[in-house]
Amino acid sequence: MQMVDMSSPEFLAEFEKTKKFTDKVNNQFGWVYNPNHDVNEGVIMGLARHKILYGKRFCPCFMVVEDENGKHKSADDRICPCKPAIELEVPDEGKCHCGIFCSPEYAASHDQ
Numbered sequence: 001m002q003m004v005d006m007s008s009p010e011f012l013a014e015f016e017k018t019k020k021f022t023d024k025v026n027n028q029f030g031w032v033y034n035p036n037h038d039v040n041e042g043v044i045m046g047l048a049r050h051k052i053l054y055g056k057r058f059c060p061c062f063m064v065v066e067d068e069n070g071k072h073k074s075a076d077d078r079i080c081p082c083k084p085a086i087e088l089e090v091p092d093e094g095k096c097h098c099g100i101f102c103s104p105e106y107a108a109s110h111d112q
Helices: 009-029 037-054 083-093 104-109
Strands: 064-066 072-074
Touching: 009 037, 037 064
Parallel strands: none
Antiparallel strands: 064 072
């Protein structure tokens, strides 16, 4: 497993870019962040790590594998925001698999 120094300037800069990215996703889809801030921070860290390692914000809750050509891909083809989150998870369950993106109703009913 490749390591990323999470205190490095590169990671900290990517973390900030990824936070802005997730802000945009929420605005685009009318979603909100999970009321549990630890969930949000963990997912943003995972997305930033994957962006550095693989060049894409693969969902951090799923394995990243190499295909037969040596290219990296998410085991379930989940690049944030993933199709299952947009089409099924948030509309039906109120949150995406990772839990960072929530419907306003879900977040209000799970406020800590």
